[in-house]
Amino acid sequence: MKSIETGNNPSSVRLTNIPVLDYEEFFSQVDELMQVESNHCLNYFAVSFDDHYRFICCIGCDEKHTIILFSHEQPKTKEIRLKSITPIHFQFHVFEREIAENFGIVFTGHPWLKPVRYAFDRASTGMVMDNYPFFSIDSEELHEVGVGPVHAGIIEPGHFRFICNGEKVLHLEIQLGYQHRGIERLFVEKPLLIQKAILSESIAGDTAIGHSLCHTGLIEVLGGLDSIDSLSAERIIALEFERIAVHIGDTAALCTDIGYQFGQVVNEALRTIIINTTQLWCGNRFGKGLIRAGGTHYPLTKETLIKMKGNLDEVMERYLQITERIFSMSSVLGRFETIGKVTLKQALRIGAVGMAARSSGLKRDIRWSHPFGMYNKNEFDPVTLQKGDVWSRAMLRKQEVERSVAVIHDLIKLLHGDVTVSPPVNEPKLQPGSFAISLTEGWRGEICHTAITDKEGRIIHYKVKDPSFHNWMALALAVRGQEISDFPLCNKSFNLSYCGNDL
Amino acid sequence: MRELSIFYRHGKQYVPDLRKAELTPLFRGRPMISADISQEEAGIAASICPVDAISISPCTIDIGKCVFCNECSFCLPGKIRFTDDYRIASNNREDLLIKQGNDNLLRINPGFIRYEILSFFRHALKLRQVSAGGDNSAEMELNAAGNVNFDMGRYGIEFVASPRHADGIVITGPISQNMSKALQITFDSVPSPKIIILAGTDAISGGIFTGSPALNREFLGKYQIDLYVPGNPPHPLTFINGVLDLIGHK
Missing domain, CATH: 3.30.70.3270 (Alpha-Beta Plaits)
Structure with missing residues (x-):
C-alpha cells in the first residue's frame, strides 16, 4: 500500500510525504481500502497548482483509529478524463461531482455528474442554476412537486423536486447551492487568523462550536501549539453543550411537525435554558467567540460552572420527563415509527456519518474512532440504534443528550473553576509545505477541515466538509416510497445544513 | 396526569417585559x-x-x-x-x-419611518423571512423571537409562510449570487405597502463575507431599508424591540 497513515487527530504531514500514485494504482488502492466496511471516505478533493491538479484522498479507518492519505496528480491538459470510482463505491459520488464542477474534470462512468453548489469559481459558468434540467420521468400517471428555495418556515434555502405517484414519493432530487458564499476562497484570502476563526464560526452558525473547534485543531497542529487538558475539557464541554441544545431543539421541531404542540413548547423552553447558559459563559447563545487557537478569552469560572451544573440538572430532569411522554404516546409513535427509513446497507453505501449513520446501526463517531483532546482519555461509547427511521433519529437525540450530559459532568469534575487557561495566541507561525487534517464530531456528525500551506507557511488551500455533504443523500433515500406529507418530518429528523453543504 | 406534572414544572416561560428584560453581563451589545x-x-x-x-x-x-x-x-x-x-x-x-465618547441609547429615528408603516402595521405585522446565504444562526434567533419565551406574537408580529400573506421581508445572510433571484421574486410577491428589514451583520454589510465574489447585493441598492438589526446573530430581543419601535409601539 502506497500511503501515509496517521493515528493522530488533528494531524499534519509534509505535503511531499503524501505518496503520489498513478491513477490506475490510486483507483485500485481506493477499491482495496473500501472493501473494509469500517473504512470510509473522509474527503477527496483536487487542488489546483500552476501546471497540475493534485487529488488528495483521505480515508478514515474507524476500527484502526487512523487516517490514510494518498494522492494522484494530473497535468493541466484541455480535457481530463478519469475512470469514476462511484459505480463501485457509491460514497464517492459527491466528491467526484464536486471535483467535476470545480475543475471540469470528467469522471467516466459516473452516473450523474450533477453540480453540487454552482460555486462562483466553477469551471463552466455557462451552467447556471436557472436552466438546470431536473431529473424527470415520462409518464401520464406521475406528477412533479417543486418546493423551495424559499420555504414556508424560517429555514435556509434549498430546492426539492419530488416525482410522485399520487401521494407517494418515487424520487426526490435535492438542489442546493443557494447558500454559496465562497467561504473556502475566503479562508485563503483573508489574512488574519481572527478572520479565519470568524469564518469557521459562520460555515454553519448552528454548528459554530463544532466547525470552529475543527478549524482551531488545524491551526494548532500547523502552528505547533499544545493544548492543555483544562482547555481541551472546556472545549469539549462547549461542543457537548451545542449538541444538547440542538438535539433538544430538534426534539421540539419534530413535535411541531407532527402537531404535538405541548412537546414543542416544553422542549423549546429547555433549549433556551441551554443556549442561555452558553451565553452566560461567553456572551453568545451559539458560542461564537469562544473557541480560539491556543487559548480562550472566556475561561470557565467557578460561578459559571455552578450555574452550568444547576441548569444541566434542571434541563435533564425535565427533558427526561417530556421525552418519556413523547415516546410513549401512540399518536407520536404512529408518525415516527417506520417512517423515512434508511437501512444499514444504504447508510454504508452512501458513506453516511454522524447521527444519520448511528441511527441506522452504523457505528461511526469521531469521538470514538478518531478521538481528539479529552476524548482520548476515556474511550467514548457512541449511541447506535438499528431501525433507521424517524423514531430512531428522534430516540438517538434523546439518548445522545443523556450521554453528553454524562460527558460534561465527568469533565466538570476535572475543572475546579480556577482559571488556568490562557488567552488565545495571535498569528502563530504555521509549518510550511504541509498538509493538515482535523476531524471533529459536531452534533450532525463528522466535520473535516483540511489545509495546505506554502513554503512561507501561508494557507494556500482550505477545504471544509460538513457532515451534510454525505448525508443529504440519506434524506433523498429516506423519503422514497413515503407519503409526500411526511417529507417535512423526514427532513427535520435529519436537520441537515444547507450552508454547510454550499459553503 | 403526567402531562399535568410536566406542565406544572414548565411553569410560566414567557419573558414578561420584552422592553426591559436583562441579559447576562457578558452579552455583547452596544x-x-x-x-x-x-x-x-x-x-x-x-x-x-x-x-x-x-x-x-x-x-x-x-x-x-x-x-x-x-x-x-x-x-x-x-x-x-x-x-x-x-x-x-x-x-x-x-x-x-x-x-468615541458616545454613550447615547440607540433608538429609532421617527423622521425616517415611512407614513405607511405607522398607519398600516401598528397592530399587526406579518413578515416573510428570506435567508440569502445566512448561516442559520440568525434564522434560529428569528424563530426564537416567536417561541414560548419571547413570544412576539403577543404584539401581532408574526412570520408567515407565504410572501403573499406578508407585509414585508426580513433578510438574513450576505445575499449570495445564487439566492439573489429568489430574493427578488419573493419581495415582488409581497403586496404593497411593504417593508424590508435586514437582520444580522451579514445582511447589513456582508459581515465577514464582505468582498466575496459569490455575493450579489444589488437588491439592497434598489429599495429603502426600513430597519437594520445588528448582531452576529441578532438577539431575539434586539429584533423584537427594533420592530416594536418601528411600528410605533410604546
Whole structure:
C-alpha cells in the first residue's frame, strides 16, 4: 500500500510525504481500502497548482483509529478524463461531482455528474442554476412537486423536486447551492487568523462550536501549539453543550411537525435554558467567540460552572420527563415509527456519518474512532440504534443528550473553576509545505477541515466538509416510497445544513 | 396526569417585559468607546478588526459591520467595551456608527419611518423571512423571537409562510449570487405597502463575507431599508424591540 497513515487527530504531514500514485494504482488502492466496511471516505478533493491538479484522498479507518492519505496528480491538459470510482463505491459520488464542477474534470462512468453548489469559481459558468434540467420521468400517471428555495418556515434555502405517484414519493432530487458564499476562497484570502476563526464560526452558525473547534485543531497542529487538558475539557464541554441544545431543539421541531404542540413548547423552553447558559459563559447563545487557537478569552469560572451544573440538572430532569411522554404516546409513535427509513446497507453505501449513520446501526463517531483532546482519555461509547427511521433519529437525540450530559459532568469534575487557561495566541507561525487534517464530531456528525500551506507557511488551500455533504443523500433515500406529507418530518429528523453543504 | 406534572414544572416561560428584560453581563451589545482613546490606540483597534468596522478619527465602530467578536475590547480594555444593551436596531444606517465618547441609547429615528408603516402595521405585522446565504444562526434567533419565551406574537408580529400573506421581508445572510433571484421574486410577491428589514451583520454589510465574489447585493441598492438589526446573530430581543419601535409601539 502506497500511503501515509496517521493515528493522530488533528494531524499534519509534509505535503511531499503524501505518496503520489498513478491513477490506475490510486483507483485500485481506493477499491482495496473500501472493501473494509469500517473504512470510509473522509474527503477527496483536487487542488489546483500552476501546471497540475493534485487529488488528495483521505480515508478514515474507524476500527484502526487512523487516517490514510494518498494522492494522484494530473497535468493541466484541455480535457481530463478519469475512470469514476462511484459505480463501485457509491460514497464517492459527491466528491467526484464536486471535483467535476470545480475543475471540469470528467469522471467516466459516473452516473450523474450533477453540480453540487454552482460555486462562483466553477469551471463552466455557462451552467447556471436557472436552466438546470431536473431529473424527470415520462409518464401520464406521475406528477412533479417543486418546493423551495424559499420555504414556508424560517429555514435556509434549498430546492426539492419530488416525482410522485399520487401521494407517494418515487424520487426526490435535492438542489442546493443557494447558500454559496465562497467561504473556502475566503479562508485563503483573508489574512488574519481572527478572520479565519470568524469564518469557521459562520460555515454553519448552528454548528459554530463544532466547525470552529475543527478549524482551531488545524491551526494548532500547523502552528505547533499544545493544548492543555483544562482547555481541551472546556472545549469539549462547549461542543457537548451545542449538541444538547440542538438535539433538544430538534426534539421540539419534530413535535411541531407532527402537531404535538405541548412537546414543542416544553422542549423549546429547555433549549433556551441551554443556549442561555452558553451565553452566560461567553456572551453568545451559539458560542461564537469562544473557541480560539491556543487559548480562550472566556475561561470557565467557578460561578459559571455552578450555574452550568444547576441548569444541566434542571434541563435533564425535565427533558427526561417530556421525552418519556413523547415516546410513549401512540399518536407520536404512529408518525415516527417506520417512517423515512434508511437501512444499514444504504447508510454504508452512501458513506453516511454522524447521527444519520448511528441511527441506522452504523457505528461511526469521531469521538470514538478518531478521538481528539479529552476524548482520548476515556474511550467514548457512541449511541447506535438499528431501525433507521424517524423514531430512531428522534430516540438517538434523546439518548445522545443523556450521554453528553454524562460527558460534561465527568469533565466538570476535572475543572475546579480556577482559571488556568490562557488567552488565545495571535498569528502563530504555521509549518510550511504541509498538509493538515482535523476531524471533529459536531452534533450532525463528522466535520473535516483540511489545509495546505506554502513554503512561507501561508494557507494556500482550505477545504471544509460538513457532515451534510454525505448525508443529504440519506434524506433523498429516506423519503422514497413515503407519503409526500411526511417529507417535512423526514427532513427535520435529519436537520441537515444547507450552508454547510454550499459553503 | 403526567402531562399535568410536566406542565406544572414548565411553569410560566414567557419573558414578561420584552422592553426591559436583562441579559447576562457578558452579552455583547452596544459598544462604548471611551472619549479619551488616542489616535494610536484607535489605529491598533482598526488594524486588528476582522471586518474593518473601526475607523480612526474620531474612533468609530460601525455596528452594521461589526461581528461582535470583542477582539478590540480584549486588546484595549478600558477603552472599548461592549455593553449588554441589546437595543441596537435602527432605521438609519448612519446611527449604527458609534463614535468615541458616545454613550447615547440607540433608538429609532421617527423622521425616517415611512407614513405607511405607522398607519398600516401598528397592530399587526406579518413578515416573510428570506435567508440569502445566512448561516442559520440568525434564522434560529428569528424563530426564537416567536417561541414560548419571547413570544412576539403577543404584539401581532408574526412570520408567515407565504410572501403573499406578508407585509414585508426580513433578510438574513450576505445575499449570495445564487439566492439573489429568489430574493427578488419573493419581495415582488409581497403586496404593497411593504417593508424590508435586514437582520444580522451579514445582511447589513456582508459581515465577514464582505468582498466575496459569490455575493450579489444589488437588491439592497434598489429599495429603502426600513430597519437594520445588528448582531452576529441578532438577539431575539434586539429584533423584537427594533420592530416594536418601528411600528410605533410604546
